[in-house]
Amino acid sequence: MTVFENALSTHTGIALSVEELPTGCAIINNPRLNKGMAFTLEERDVLNLRGLLPPRIYAQDDQMQRILRRVRDLASPLDQFVYLMALHNRNETLFYRTIIENLEELMPIIYTPTVGYACQKYGHIFQDPQGIYLSAADKGDIKNLLQNWPIKDVRVIVVTDGERILGLGDLGAFGMGIPVGKLSLYTACAGVLPDHCLPVLLDVGTNNQKLLDDPFYTGLPQARLTGEAYDALVEEFIQAVQALYPHALVQFEDFANHNAFRMLEKYQDRICSFNDDIQGTGSVALAGLYAALRISRKSIAEQKVLFMGAGEAGMGIAHMICTAMIAEGMSETEALKRCWFVDSRGLVIAGRDGLNKHKALYAHEHPPAESFLQAVHDLKPTAIIGVSGQAGSFTSEVLEAMATYHERPVIFALSNPTSKAECTAEQAYKHTEGRAIFASGSPFAPVDYKGRQFVPGQGNNAYxxxxxxxxxxxxxxxxxxxxxxxxxxxxxxxxxxETDLEKGRIxxxxxxxxxxxxxxxxxxxxxxxxxxxxxxxxxxxxxxxxxxxxxxxxxxxxx
Known part of the structure; x- marks a missing residue:
């Protein structure tokens, strides 16, 4: 194997001989092989590129600076997102080099919070497909469709059906932006080979009438598939993945609660899989709580946590916190009693009708509390965690109450995107007199309060x-x-x-x-x-x- 063949197979997973190498426009139009104006004179000769590119040669660093300048010139985050996705589809190597070296600046553009708005507009900004679309109309043919994907050594798949995109609800086929974004973070944040990544959208319809009326909606214009037909499609997909990609990890992403828990229970012990909204969110929140305890000088056993929102994210976090408490010697019964939930009907308590089995675990004996503020006053939690998608639900009264009951109250406003956050970083610090230990799901800028600068932590699953x-x-x-x-x-x-902690960053x-x-x-x-x-x-x-x-x-x- 020549030096070129070895380099190419290392990057793409496909061993090509020099004779099989694309040349001319074919290589320029291949994002995995394209180098743009970085092709050397020798490469331009061998690959028949002379005349197809401007004569000047740029190093990758120079190309990156051009990209950054253009991104910064664009005023709209959505325009920045579109520009970077176009770069990804044109020159994958340059895209990842630019993202990795400027992650703090660019991750909010390629993922939260901008990706939420991009998903809402996905059909309107659509340029090139970046994954596999498997629809309800493809039942019985899923394996054949997966075989159309050009890379055969797939190691990680992120799949969604688009029913619960971030805190934005049912976006149907527009939800493809989430698997694409998540997999770009696999590569940017952990160095997983791009060629090992496969984004998948299970298009089972949408119940979002606005999308059904949208002439640019890219999915099936029909109501969502449910019941046995839905389960059969998911099962066919799983079996096809096992047959074609036996070493692949399957990450379930942004499924609605009623399907997310079922599929996790069904597949977790059968295939290599997890649900990021449940397990990933639980893990990143527990990490933040552990770090917060280094500031408050408290133990995990001393915590009482009140959740705003009782969906998959909240349940995943509670499960992980209970795991940590049990690891410290607490009984499971006592650990469960340390976690409380407020949902749309108020405080989740024992004896309340209509509780599913997940909520029932955390339904404790207590008088009703119709509001989150009342629950804070009644329970005096050491930490409140927002996973509700209800913007502003951590009111000034809630934050002031937390500061009254605790010297260093833990305030996690984790709902995404930023517009759905339960409170802002500035509100958290202002209404607790700078004593809050704060984290959010989407990024907030540093906050200056009474002569001190706080750098809020971002509890992003990308960690x-x-x-x-x-x-x-x-x-x-x-x-x-x-x-x-x-x-x-x-x-x-x-x-x-310790430097992070001194800044308030957990x-x-x-x-x-x-x-x-x-x-x-x-x-x-x-x-x-x-x-x-x-x-x-x-x-x-x-x-x-x-x-x-x-x-x-x-x-x-x-x-």
């Missing part, structure tokens, strides 16, 4: 799922366990420095996320070996082995 996925891929784990997310949370919390800077993901991947892979789930031979140096697997977006030489 967790890419590292977990990298560890699972490296060990070729046959399953993803709850214990992996628990160890990921502990590992993440250990990466928070998560590491995003600029360090690849190093953080590496540590999480090592911990997860080690656990896979200990649990007997790894099918890959264990290397002598696990950290070095995983580190050398991480994708670095630099151009390869083609001559």
């Amino acid at each position: 967790i799922f890419p590292g977990v996925g990298l560890g699972v891929i490296a060990a070729q784990s046959t399953r993803v366990t709850d214990q992996m997310f628990f160890i990921a949370a502990k590992t993440l919390s250990e990466q928070v420095s 998560y590491p800077a995003l600029s360090s996320i690849r190093a953080v993901s590496l540590q999480i991947a090592v911990a997860v892979a080690q656990l896979a070996y200990e649990q007997g789930l790894a099918s890959a031979a264990k290397p002598d140096d696990l950290l070095a082995d995983i580190q050398q697997r991480m994708y670095e977006p630099h151009y390869r030489s083609y001559v």
Whole structure:
């Protein structure tokens, strides 16, 4: 194999001989091979590119600076999103180089909060398909459709049916922006090879009438498939994945509560899979709580947590907090009693009718409380966690009450996008006299309050799922366990420095996320070996082995 063939196969997973190499416009139009004006004179000669490119040659660094200047010149985050997605579809290597080296600036554009608005407009800004669309009309043919994907060594799949996109609800086929965005973070934040990633949209219709009336809606213009027909389509998809991609991790993303819990229970012990909204959110929130306890000087056993919202995110966080409490010696019964929920009907309490089995676990004996504020006064929680999608539900009265009952109240406003946050960072600090330990789901700018600058932490799942996925891929784990997310949370919390804590930040800077993901991947892979789930031979140096697997977006030489 020539130097070129080796470089190409390393990047794409496809070994091509020089004779098979695309040339001319074909290579320029291949985003995985294209280098734009970075092709050297020698490459231009060999690849028949002379005359097809302007004569000047630019280094990748120069190309990146041009991209950054253009992004910064665009006033609208949506326009910035569209521009960066166009770059991804034109020059994948340059896209990832630009994202990785400017993650704090660009992640809010390619993911939360901008991706939510992009999904709402997805059919209006659509340029090129970036994944596989499997619709209800394709029943019986799912495996054949998956075989149309050009890369055969798929290791991680993010799949959604678009029914509960962030806090925005049913966006149907417009939800494809989420798998695409999540997988770009797998690569940017943890170095998972782009060619190992497959975004999938299960188009089962939508119940969003606004979309059904939209002439630019890209999905099936019909009501959502439900019941046995829905389950049969998901099952056919899972079986096709197992047949075609036996080493693939399946991440369920943004399914509605009624399907999310069912599918997690159905597939977690059968295939290598997890639900990021339940397990990933639980893990990142627990990591933030662990870091917050370093500020408050309290233990996990002393915490009482009140949730605003009782969906999959809240349940996932509560489960992870209970796991942590049990690990510290608390009984399961006592741990459950430390977590309380407020939903649309008020405080979740024992004896209330209509509770599903997940809410029933946290339905404790207590008089009714119709409002979140009343629940705060009654329970005096040490932490409140917002996962409701109800903007502004952490009112000034709620925040002031928390500050009255606790010296360092924990305030997590985790709903995405920013417009759905239960409170802003500024509100949290202002109404607690600067004593809140605050985190949010989407980013907030630093806040100056009474001569001190606070840097709010962002409890973004991107701190967790890419590292977990990298560890699972490296060990070729046959399953993803709850214990992996628990160890990921502990590992993440250990990466928070004292300097971070002094600024009020309970998560590491995003600029360090690849190093953080590496540590999480090592911990997860080690656990896979200990649990007997790894099918890959264990290397002598696990950290070095995983580190050398991480994708670095630099151009390869083609001559």
